[in-house]
Amino acid sequence: MPNQIVVAGALIVGPNLLVAQRDRPPELAGLWELPGGKAAPGESDAAALARELDEELGVQVSVGARLGADVVLDESTILRAFLVTQTGGSVSARDHRALRWVTAAELDALDWVPADRAWLADLAAVLAVPRR
Numbered sequence: 001m002p003n004q005i006v007v008a009g010a011l012i013v014g015p016n017l018l019v020a021q022r023d024r025p026p027e028l029a030g031l032w033e034l035p036g037g038k039a040a041p042g043e044s045d046a047a048a049l050a051r052e053l054d055e056e057l058g059v060q061v062s063v064g065a066r067l068g069a070d071v072v073l074d075e076s077t078i079l080r081a082f083l084v085t086q087t088g089g090s091v092s093a094r095d096h097r098a099l100r101w102v103t104a105a106e107l108d109a110l111d112w113v114p115a116d117r118a119w120l121a122d123l124a125a126v127l128a129v130p131r132r
Contacts, residue, residue: 004077009081035096053084062085068121
């Protein structure tokens with residue numbers, strides 16, 4: 001039974017998704033991911049994701065629907081993604097090498113962290129729906 005939840009946020013503005021380039025650990029440095037991080041013991045997924053995105057990106061978000069299926073990272077860790085909407089702050093790379101806004105057409109061209117590849121079809125589907 002997994003005891004560590006890692007949460008990731010899909011911040012979408014118009015036709016664009018915010019992706020973050022990892023700076024560490026060395027085996028993942030340079031790869032792209034949905035930003036997020038580990039939930040603290042007793043912390044809800046939504047609270048953890050809001051905290052992590054504030055720490056990593058300087059943005060406040062409301063956490064929405066789940067995105068795709070859980071990804072099992074190892075015997076004790078599950079990665080879970082959510083759609084998020086920015087409610088405050090401004091996006092800046094505090095914990096990543098770089099940030100980039102991408103469209104659905106650019107998803108497959110990115111060098112993704114392996115676990116996040118599981119959500120590419122889900123992300124493409126969400127990005128295909130027009131937003132205001």
